[in-house]
Each structure stands twice: as structure tokens, then as C-alpha cells.
Amino acid sequence: MPLTEPTSPPLPKAELHLHIEGTLEPGLAFELARRNGVELPFADEDALRAAYSFDGLQSFLDLYYALMAVLRTADDFTELADAYLARARQQGVRHAEIFFDPQAHTARGVPIGTVIEGLSRALDRAPETYGISTRLILCFLRDASAEEALETFDSARPYLDRITAVGLDSAEVGNPPSKFREVFARARNAGLRCVAHAGEEGPPSYVWEALDVLGVDRVDHGVRCLEDDTLVARLAAEQIPLTVCPLSNVTLRVVDRLADHPLPAMLDAGLLVTVNSDDPAYFGGYVDDNFRAIREDLGLGEEQLRTLARNSFRASFLDAAGRDALIAEVDRHPARIS
Ligand code: ADE
Ligand code: ZN
Numbered sequence: 001m002p003l004t005e006p007t008s009p010p011l012p013k014a015e016l017h018l019h020i021e022g023t024l025e026p027g028l029a030f031e032l033a034r035r036n037g038v039e040l041p042f043a044d045e046d047a048l049r050a051a052y053s054f055d056g057l058q059s060f061l062d063l064y065y066a067l068m069a070v071l072r073t074a075d076d077f078t079e080l081a082d083a084y085l086a087r088a089r090q091q092g093v094r095h096a097e098i099f100f101d102p103q104a105h106t107a108r109g110v111p112i113g114t115v116i117e118g119l120s121r122a123l124d125r126a127p128e129t130y131g132i133s134t135r136l137i138l139c140f141l142r143d144a145s146a147e148e149a150l151e152t153f154d155s156a157r158p159y160l161d162r163i164t165a166v167g168l169d170s171a172e173v174g175n176p177p178s179k180f181r182e183v184f185a186r187a188r189n190a191g192l193r194c195v196a197h198a199g200e201e202g203p204p205s206y207v208w209e210a211l212d213v214l215g216v217d218r219v220d221h222g223v224r225c226l227e228d229d230t231l232v233a234r235l236a237a238e239q240i241p242l243t244v245c246p247l248s249n250v251t252l253r254v255v256d257r258l259a260d261h262p263l264p265a266m267l268d269a270g271l272l273v274t275v276n277s278d279d280p281a282y283f284g285g286y287v288d289d290n291f292r293a294i295r296e297d298l299g300l301g302e303e304q305l306r307t308l309a310r311n312s313f314r315a316s317f318l319d320a321a322g323r324d325a326l327i328a329e330v331d332r333h334p335a336r337i338s
Contacts, residue, residue, distance in 0.1 A: 010092030010288040011305060012329045014312035015276055017220050017243035018287075019099045019139075019169070020077075020119065021068055022279025023084040032070035032079075040070070052282055057201050057252050058171055060282060068104050077118025085122060087280075089130045091288035094326055095316055097135040098123070099167055103144055103152055112152070116159045135164035135317050137195060140183060142168050142175035149183040157190075164317050165193035167220065168210075172202040177209040184214040193217050193317055195243075200254060204228035211240065218243060218315060223254060226262050226269070236270040241315030246294050247285050248278035258297035267304060274312045306330055 026045040033040050042048040048067075054060040071077060081098075088096055100119060102112045116136070123134040138156055140149040156163065166187040168180055177196050184194050198210040200221035207225050210216045211234070222242035225231045235242065244263055249255050255262070266273045275294065280286045285293065291308070294300050300308075313326045 008334050010090075011291065011309045011333055012094045012326060013092050013287060013291075013309045014095040014097070014274070014316045014318075014326070015088060015093050015287045016097045016218070016241070016274050016312060016315055017099070017245055017276035017278055018084070018096060019064075019101065019279050020081060020084060021071070021101055021104065022064060022283075023087075023281050024067055024071070024080060025083065025281045028080065028083055029067055029070050032072075032076050036070060036072045036076070038070050038072075041066070052251075054252055060252055060279070061171060064279065064282065065104055069108065071105065072110060074114045074118035074121070077115055078121045081119050081122035085126050085130045085132055085134075087286055088132060091286045093132055093287060094329070095133045095313065095318060095322075096126075097137055097164070097317060099137045099139045099169065101139050101141060101169065102156065103141045103148065106152070106155070112155050113159065116156070116162055120162050133318070133322070136162055137165045137167045138163050139167040139169045140180060141170040142177075142179065142197075143171040146179050146182065149180055150186070153183050153186055160190055160192070163192060165195055165217070167194075168196035168198075168214070169220070172197060172200055172206065176202070176206050178213045181213050184216075188215065195220055197221055199224035200249075200252075204231050207231055207235075217241075217317075221245065221249075221254075223249065223262055223266070225271075226265060232269050232271065235272075239272045241272045241274060241311070242266065243274050243276050243315070245276045245278035245283075246290050246298075247280075247283045251283040258293055261294070261298060263294060264298055264300065264304075267307070272311055272315055273308065274315050275308050302335060306333075309333075 026048045105115050126132045126134050194216045195218045196210040196216045197220040199207040204227050218241040220243045246261050250258050275290050277287045309330045310327050313323045
């Protein structure tokens with residue numbers, strides 16, 4: 001049964017775990033490839049889509065980084081962000097905190113300023129154009145060195161007024177959060193907030209390190225925290241948000257099927273969980289598609305979905321007034337009739 005009548009808009013929500021490079025749809029990828037003279041190793045969009053079958057995080061990352069070759073100019077990044085925001089609006093997104101991976105671009109010779117200027121052009125007009133407020137989160141690639149992360153942070157210093165937080169992503173296992181202690185301390189000293197992917201494929205000890213070594217405000221994914229009762233108690237007591245991505249977890253084989261997803265157990269444990277889309281162009285849906293999927297496959301009811309929507313604003317980096325205004329919109333949103 002739908003949460004709302006088919007004609008009513010989706011629940012207002014914040015997207016807190018979204019890699020902008022993971023919103024690169026096949027159509028735009030081929031258009032940018034043509035425009036920039038980049039040859040893709042796929043004959044057409046269908047051949048590219050056929051490659052969207054992954055046996056874990058690394059097999060996805062290999063394609064994700066390869067396809068970024070089409071992103072070259074500031075205009076490309078503006079177009080990418082505009083395409084995401086237009087879709088996000090349709091999905092009820094009112095606030096988006098957006099990751100980007102500067103090292104994946106600078107390694108190809110695209111300057112960090114080109115990336116940030118291009119993204120900023122779309123994000124700056126997003127409130128008027130799409131009714132969406134935004135924040136930018138600069139992620140370090142954890143499978144690159146700690147020194148490279150420090151250099152990346154220093155190269156971003158001229159742009160820190162556009163950046164709200166730093167994050168940590170890419171291949172998790174073998175790259176624990178503690179490797180990035182120094183760059184996170186530097187970011188915090190510069191007034192930035194901190195988040196990190198932890199407990200997606202990596203063990204609960206990585207979640208502990210994200211909290212105790214990096215001092216994160218939120219944990220991205222974090223689903224493997226359930227293997228450690230003491231950790232769950234800590235996360236629940238401190239109401240540290242976990243940005244969970246259900247369709248991503250199915251596509252990357254973190255869980256076998258959506259019906260096995262631990263989201264209901266996480267809610268029952270009193271965790272501050274949010275629902276997000278991660279890399280929606282690759283994982284079969286944007287954020288409201290994730291809401292629809294968990295309603296259908298996990299049997300979550302209207303009140304749980306409303307809680308998840310409220311949580312998304314509670315867990316955001318919005319100020320208290322902005323958060324409260326959007327939570328009030330969730331409360332006022334029309335419920336389904338039957
Ligand atoms: N980069 C893009 N998507 C990611 C994910 N799900 N985990 C780690 N790094 C990523
Ligand atoms: Zn992610």
C-alpha cells in the first residue's frame with residue numbers, strides 16, 4: 001500500500017549519503033564522452049548498463065572510477081549536479097549533503113578548483129531552482145595514502161568556505177579510519193565537520209575508530225555495528241547518526257536480499273538511522289526509491305517511514321531552525337488514507 005495517495009508528493013527528506021559521481025547516468029556519461037572526445041570501453045548505454053553487476057564494493061569502484069573519465073570541465077560538474085538536483089526534487093529531497101571525490105579527478109589532471117567551482121554553480125542556485133538546500137562534503141580516498149589526503153586537504157584550503165565537512169570513502173577493508181587521524185584533526189581545526197564510511201564491508205572496530213580516532217559526527221553505512229552490542233549501545237546512547245543505504249547494500253552484496261536488511265533491527269535498537277541512495281545511477285534508485293523499496297520488502301509502516309524522514313533532518317548539518325522547519329513539514333505531510 002502506498003504511504004501517500006498516488007497524486008500526493010513524496011515525504012520531504014534530506015539526502016545525507018550521496019556521491020555526486022555516483023549520480024552519473026549512462027545517458028549523460030555518453031553525452032559527456034562525445035563532447036570531451038573520451039572513448040568509453042562500452043559500445044552504447046545498454047552495454048554500459050549490462051556492466052552494472054557487482055560482487056562487492058571493489059568491483060563497483062572499478063567501474064565508478066573508470067566512468068569518471070568523461071568529467072573534465074567545470075561545466076561537466078555543473079551539469080552532473082543539476083541533473084542530480086532535478087531528480088532529487090522529484091524524490092522529495094529538500095536538503096542534500098553531497099560527497100565528492102577530488103582525488104579521483106586530480107589524478108586525471110582535473111584541478112580541484114574546477115571540480116568545486118563547477119559543482120558550486122549548480123548548488124548555489126539549488127534553493128531557488130529546486131527548493132533544495134545543500135552542503136558539500138570533501139571525501140578522502142582511503143585506499144590512497146595518508147600523505148595524499150593531507151595534500152588534498154591543503155589544496156582545498158582556498159575553497160573551504162564552500163565545504164561543510166570531510167568524509168572518508170573508497171575501498172574499506174585494509175584501510176582503517178586511524179590511517180587518516182592527522183588529516184581529520186586538521187579538518188576539524190579548520191572548523192569542518194567530520195563523517196566517515198565505516199562498517200559497510202569493514203568490521204565494527206572501524207566504526208569504533210571512526211568515533212574515537214576521527215571524532216566523526218556521523219557514520220556512513222555502519223550496518224556492521226550490529227555485530228557488537230557495546231558499539232550499538234554507544235551509538236544509541238549518543239544518538240550518532242548512521243546513513244544507511246539499502247539498495248546499495250543489496251547491489252554490493254552487503255546483504256543477500258533487501259528482505260534480510262538489518263534496518264528494522266537498527267531502528268528497534270534505538271539507533272538514529274537515515275535512508276539514503278549512495279550511488280543511485282548504479283544501484284537502481286534514488287532516495288525515495290529506497291523508501292519505497294523498504295516499505296515493500298521490509299514492511300515498514302507509515303510511522304517508521306516518517307521517523308526515517310524526521311531522522312534525516314535531525315542528522316543533517318542544518319542549523320536548529322532549518323531542521324525544525326523541515327521536521328514540521330514531515331509532520332504535516334498528508335498520510336495515506338487506507
Ligand atoms: N564511493 C562511492 N560509493 C561508495 C561506497 N558505497 N562505499 C565506499 N566508497 C564509495
Ligand atoms: Zn557511500
